Amino acid sequence: MTFILETKKLKRTGYLPAFLGAGIISCAFPVVNMLARSETFTSLPGNPFEILMDANWQMMAMLNILITICGACIMYHTEYADNGALKMDTLPVKPIRLFFCKFLITAEILAAIILFQIIVLTGCAVYWFPDSAFDFLTILKTAGFEWLVSLPTVTLMLLISSMCKNMWISLGAGVILVFTFSIFPQDNFVLRLLPFSAPYQTLSMADENVHIQLFCMVCVLQTAVLYLGETLYVKARRYLA
């Protein structure tokens, strides 16, 4: 019930078209890159798919993070803008359930976008590199990994936007986090595990250092902890307000 309500709320905010638009732009990225300078990449040795991932994923992941921030801000903006959150509080619905549904929606859309992005990247590899073929297992594995490592970012961003009544503050906080993690040195391993930094990780990069399991575990753990944080925040808000 709450889930259907949540999707209805988003209907006129342009949430879905915005995500689709961002998804299409990010998918256009590797295609344009290959059209412009395919020789730079086709001459490189190694696995074609991994070459393309290394060349394009940073930008694509950044677009994913930015649209996640934007989406999270909008989701809570609709609640706070006309005191909708107060009305929701009077309903027999637990506030944490709202959060869970919002998380579920974002995670689903993000999964679709990431899967699409990986398919496009594979398509580029097949088109421009003679000796590569569609391998559905790799596609699913990569997409699953990239999705999982972006979940803590989604949760943290939703947590921030649930805390800020004004949209510019949650947006500002999200943008500052993106900025901070983009300037911190990339060679620090602990930093790379954190939300807003983990989505840039590619599967092959994690595979090289035998970190796939670690990444998956840490990201699931972070998501759970942040979810718990929201539960506590919702409880605390009731007592403080």
Added chain:
Amino acid sequence: MSVFSLLLVELKKIRRSKIFLILMIPVMMMWIPSTINAKMNFDVRGIPITPENNFFIQGFMGMTWFMIPATLVIGTVLLTQTERSQNGILKMLSLPVRTSTLCLTKFAVLIFLSMVQMVFCIGAYYASAAIASQLQNYNFILNPSFVCVNALALYWGAVPMAAVFWMFAILIKTPVFSVGLGLVSIVPSVLVIHTKMWFVYPMSYPFYLLMVQYGKAAEGMYATQIDRMPWLPVAVIITVLALAVSCIRFGASERR
């Protein structure tokens, strides 16, 4: 109402918005790592650049590439959303003030916010350069006129972009689109400045100006001269056009 008092009213509106905090935190975030890692500026990897220039350019790099545009997007959200609750904008539109004046005043506030960030940025640069000089026993501090002129040029180069973002915010009433469009348009500027047509893409201007500065400090990295000729007229046209469109459409959905 005079333009000046209108400006004061607009500034009063954002007094409690905590926007100055949002302007200040990224500046500090930018300079703390570069102070701690100041040693890395000596490792120039064969690029002919002096450590103090390297410190300045590396520090400003993240700022111009990502944070100046992002701040402008946040600023447009602030300006459009503060008056959304209780229909504040309707009351403003009913005052005997021309809507285009109102629109331009709000734009001036947007520019003012980015100038405030510039001042923070210059201040933070000097603080971190002084600390880094102490830590590394090497003088990282550059001539104040050089730093101020360059920082001013970077932020001045952001004005056409601000006009375009402001136009987005006014034309597109759904915030997810205007914000999303603004944020997404930041990302390609890294690629655009390496093409010949960079001057038609206002989001890349500040980054271009910084890269030219990099080219001046280190031979052969990038162009050493700013290509003024097609750029300045195009930038002026983009700015004027964007502001004209936003003045015409300002408050249109409320007046209907």
